[in-house]
Amino acid sequence: MGVFEKVKSIVVDQLGVDEDDVTLETSFEELNADSLDIVELIMALEEEFDLDIPDEEAEKIRTVGDAVKYIKENQ
């Protein structure tokens, strides 16, 4: 599975949204994620990709594409 597919499945799982609604351009806000949802999502991504995302970086991750890009650059 590619990074995007993995991120997508975590987003679907964490936010309880439809797979078809998740594209690289989709922002978490559009998916009705509140701030706590986003913190949890970041935690789940850290676990899946064995990363430690600093808070300053996490704040910049607003879309699915941002997450995929960050993961690819830091893996």
Place this chain on the structure above:
Amino acid sequence: MLLNESVAIVTGAARGLGRAIALELAAGGAQVVVNYAGSEAKALQVVHEIEAAGGRGMAVQADVSLAGDVDRLVKTAQDACGKVDILVNNAGIARDNLILRMKEGDWDAVLATNLKGVFLCTKAVAKGMLKRRAGVIVNIASVVGISGNAGQANYAAAKAGVIGLTKSVAKELAPRGIRVNAVAPGYILTDMTDILPDEVKNGIAQTIPLGRVGEPRDVAKAVAFLASPDAAYITGQTLCVDGGMEM
């Protein structure tokens, strides 16, 4: 038993209220991590008492005012017990003095243990609780945090801070099924209060509506209730256990 299968961390549990709380939670069926700062022998004694009564416990050293120590405490508990369901932030110190005589160091030390310690421990357990969509935190505040007290500006400020922290975290974590409450003891007989002169102690007892000072068990029972599923619909509250001092 109400707390069966649950794992609890009680900070500063080698003596006083923490010890009574640890024993009470263990009696309720919880596996208890007895945190201590320096007194290993006393902490181990608490663990022995828990085990003698048929419960399970372990002692872990950590200074709650240090982030590294707190992370190690929580990790040790999670590794050994699989999870943390209950956190009781009990560790606390007092460095009383009139404001004009209060040293900056006394202010800093009390805020570091009594307020920052609660923040650090809460943050450290919250991650696991969020994931499991369950957890209970009980913070030991003080009636002094509500009423103020001459000679305790640092302590009262820290305890008032604990009450504000309790409400804020309760609001943040409520959507994930995590409850956060505070217990505000009044005047309870422990080493912390034993240092007061006898006339002061007697004077205080006379001002307590229920006519006696409290015992650690009075506080432990309230903590065990808030930690249990019996309190499932209670969050963000500060429960005074003070014989009626604060009303």
